[in-house]
Amino acid sequence: MNIDALPAKRNRDGAFFGFTRSLCPSCRKVVDAHIVFRDAQVWMQKKCAAHGFFETVISSDIDYYVRSLNYTKPGTLPYAFATKVEHGCPLDCGLCEDHLQHTCSPIFEINDKCDLTCPICIVRNQQGYSISEQDFRQGVDRLIAKEGELATIFLSGGEPTLHPQFFDFVDYCLRGPHRGRIKRVLISTHGKKLARDRRFAERFKASGAYASLQFDTLKPGVYPKLRGVELIDQKMAAIEVIRELDIPTVLVPTISKGDNSDELGDLINFGVELPQCSSIVIQPMAHTGDGGDGFHATPAGHRLTMPEVHALIERGTGWLKQQHFHPVPCSHPSCYTATYLFRMNDGRYLPLPDFVDVRQYLDAMANRAIIRTDSGLERMILDSITNLWSATKVGEDSEVILASLKTFLKDTFNSRNPLSAAEIEQRTETRSKAIFIHAFMDAWDLDVARLKKCCTHYVMPDGRLMPGCSYNNLYRHKDPRFFPLAEPVSPAPVRFAEGEGRSDNADRPGKVRLPVLSGS
Ligand code: SF4
Ligand code: SF4
Ligand code: SF4
Ligand SMILES: [Zn+2]
DSSP: OOOOOOOOOOOOSSEEEEEEEEEOTTTOOEEEEEEEEETTEEEEEEEETTTEEEEEEEESOHHHHHHHTTOOOOOOOOSBOSBOSOSOTTTTOSSBTTOOOOOSEEEEEOBOOOSOOOTTOSSOOOSOOBOOHHHHHHHHHHHHHHHSOBSOEEEESSOGGGSTTHHHHHHHHHHSTTTTTBOOEEEEEOOHHHHHOHHHHHHHHHHTOEEEEEOOOSSTTSHHHHHSSOOHHHHHHHHHHHHHHTOOEEEEOEEOTTTTGGGHHHHHHHHHHOTTEEEEEEEEOOOOHHHHHHHSSSOTTTOOOHHHHHHHHHHHHSSSOGGGOEEOTTSOTTTEEEEEEEEOTTSOEEEGGGTSOGGGGGGGSOSSSSOOOSHHHHHHHHHHHHHHHHOSSOOTTHHHHHHHHHHHHHHHOOTTSOOOHHHHHHHHHHHEEEEEEEOOOOTTTOOHHHHTTOOEEEEOTTSOEEEHHHIIIIIGGGOTTTOTTSOOOSSOOOBOOTTOOBTTOTTSTTOOOOOOOSOO
């Protein structure tokens, strides 16, 4: 008997690596997603029953992607959660009790008013919302009840400096009932008021807030594309005021492939040379929100993945290498990478990973603007001094590094004359700079595995905390503060009753002890 030849079986067009959940970019329904290796890149592939198949590159380098997943450590629980696990991630946000990380970087949006209309803006500024003083205080109080203390809080908008009670809010954070428990207030601003209004800038300096300055380019012609108008003179005027008044500043460039991606090196060099700049936070553009969503018809070909950003930085600076950047393990390793620079006695900044084995000090790589400043920092510096002493192959900078580390150690950790924690932090801050890359997600690459460990949360006045990318992609356009007429989120996350949702429940692993909060 003749057996007919069978047609050849086809292979899948990529090697399966992992499974997760994502969103349909068209209808935002939660859909299953595959992580697949193909053409030396990592792809996310998914299918919506109504809208078909979607795929996008999530990493341009398979090896980097796999290696980066090693950078992980257990998350820390907040003192309490706001929502129950009911519908499955990401439909329970609040934080729900399945969320794997507490709030390192809270963002509090205090208005939706802005005098710019940036084409890439994630917020649809309705020009109608200014948070009330009562809601602001309540939001901060509830955040402190969940976190106890905060290394930073971001006030954002809209343009937060346009809120009439802007300075009252900074005061409440730094000098109100939680005095000492909120270390830094960062203001996410376009910088127009700093540039134009001297009295405002002086008050800003006196308030103790940090400017987190939108700063995308050093060249004319880029702002009109990303921000709708040419802002280069205004930004440089804001920088001059920052220099003159010595306002501590974080520079925040949003990088759009092909628009300003060739400037990464120059932007970093600029921040390193600006004495007031303590860190640079590079945000590869996510196609999210009102403007971002439609900025490119599809993000295909426009997404800058983490390894590409590292390579562009190496090409642009020449002195910072791809291997200087490490995933920040407190969030998911695909969310943040960072490197720290340390100032030498001769004024140069050198990358810390050149003389510190950061893998041994993953705790040092937290999602914050400065290196950890507890006794772990002293241990880390001591170890690097020992390693530099015993190194057989000594680099040309070894002597200056050694001398600089010793000076820092002597000035900062003097057992005969111990400094307060705040003084140690201040000395560390003047001696180091951080460079972060924060890769927000859009509906194309949204990965719930990343969301679950998100540490960057939007603060809701009602006490909920919303993981950044989850809020931006699923909840923002239904937030009744900004869109009172929008249909509510469905299914609605289920809230815990007052007093429930505490993580000191003995049945729950990783329980934490609730602090006694004074003054609130
Ligand atoms: S992102 Fe976090 S808070 Fe939101 S549903 Fe998932 S686990 Fe819960
Ligand atoms: S991105 Fe910022 S500055 Fe631009 S429109 Fe949006 S809120 Fe205003
Ligand atoms: S905001 Fe988005 S990119 Fe940032 S840590 Fe959260 S999930 Fe990750
Ligand atoms: Zn769909």
